[in-house]
Amino acid sequence: MAKNRRSTKSKARGTARALMARGVPGVGRSPGKRSEQVERYKQLAQEVGPKRPLARNVLAAFVVGGAICALGQGVLNYLLARGLPKEEGIGLASAALVVIAALLTGIGVYDVVGEFGGMGSAIPITGFANSIVSPALEFKREGYVLGVGARLFTVAGPVIVWGLVVSILVGAVRLLLGAP
Amino acid sequence: MTAQTAMTYVRAFLVGGAICVVAQLILDLTRINPAHVMVLFVCLGALISGLGLYAPLVEIGGAGATVPLTGFGHALFQGVAKNVATEGPVGLLTGGLRATALGLSVAVVSGAIVAIIFNPKG
Numbered sequence A: 001m002a003k004n005r006r007s008t009k010s011k012a013r014g015t016a017r018a019l020m021a022r023g024v025p026g027v028g029r030s031p032g033k034r035s036e037q038v039e040r041y042k043q044l045a046q047e048v049g050p051k052r053p054l055a056r057n058v059l060a061a062f063v064v065g066g067a068i069c070a071l072g073q074g075v076l077n078y079l080l081a082r083g084l085p086k087e088e089g090i091g092l093a094s095a096a097l098v099v100i101a102a103l104l105t106g107i108g109v110y111d112v113v114g115e116f117g118g119m120g121s122a123i124p125i126t127g128f129a130n131s132i133v134s135p136a137l138e139f140k141r142e143g144y145v146l147g148v149g150a151r152l153f154t155v156a157g158p159v160i161v162w163g164l165v166v167s168i169l170v171g172a173v174r175l176l177l178g179a180p
Numbered sequence B: 001m002t003a004q005t006a007m008t009y010v011r012a013f014l015v016g017g018a019i020c021v022v023a024q025l026i027l028d029l030t031r032i033n034p035a036h037v038m039v040l041f042v043c044l045g046a047l048i049s050g051l052g053l054y055a056p057l058v059e060i061g062g063a064g065a066t067v068p069l070t071g072f073g074h075a076l077f078q079g080v081a082k083n084v085a086t087e088g089p090v091g092l093l094t095g096g097l098r099a100t101a102l103g104l105s106v107a108v109v110s111g112a113i114v115a116i117i118f119n120p121k122g
Helices: A004-023 A031-050 A054-081 A086-104 A110-117 A125-138 A142-151 A152-175 B003-029 B036-049 B053-061 B069-099 B103-116
Strands: none
Touching: A031 B003, A054 A086, A054 A110, A054 B003, A086 A110, A086 A125, A086 B036, A086 B103, A110 A125, A125 A142, A125 A152, A125 B069, A125 B103, A142 B103, A152 B036, A152 B069, A152 B103, B003 B036, B003 B053, B036 B053, B036 B069, B053 B069, B069 B103
């Protein structure tokens, strides 16, 4: 086993050396320069990848993001008209959008919206719901614990972690400064 | 619909759209990915809220300010501030999650239910 591994390794090194001899850039460098290689890969990916026009992306984000927020305003107006206090109305309106987006992700519609709207569909709370459902659904075959249960938090996890940390830090700084 | 109600929709559209435009510009002009932008916006929301500048934006934009993830950050910080006022320093640790409990619970539970009911495409 160990012998086998060593032979594979030396073979790989041999290939790298051969490529280096042929002057292929980015091959055979020491591991310490790995970040350099990653940078080079990113640069190449950006050069080769399709260029999406900025103006189109920005317009799509504005229209889709604005429309989702206007929908949220519709729910909020309805709740306020029914006599709910503003703070509760805001929370419930967002919750309603989350449920709608989760269902739309389930039937595969939200991904279409996402492809068109870019950040306009990712930044509203509906995008947060989408980021929860999408990986959970995709990794369903890995089971309900490590598939659905864990992958629900692929993006929601980082969002909650850093949101909490920053809000606590900001609160602590304000407390230390004696802000009202 | 009264003109006043109609204006709430317009303002929500403009404010919410503008926040998404900023996110799109950050995504397209830098090398960070969408998940990074989402995290960044929640943190920015909490920060701007801490500076006292997000509440005025909510007054103007309504759902246009509360629906984007910056609004989630704002809700987190508002919860912290509220509980610090009532409970003291312990409120730093209880406020954020308490204020956002509804949204988080709905997101997690509806996410789990949808993932159970539906199957991935392809």
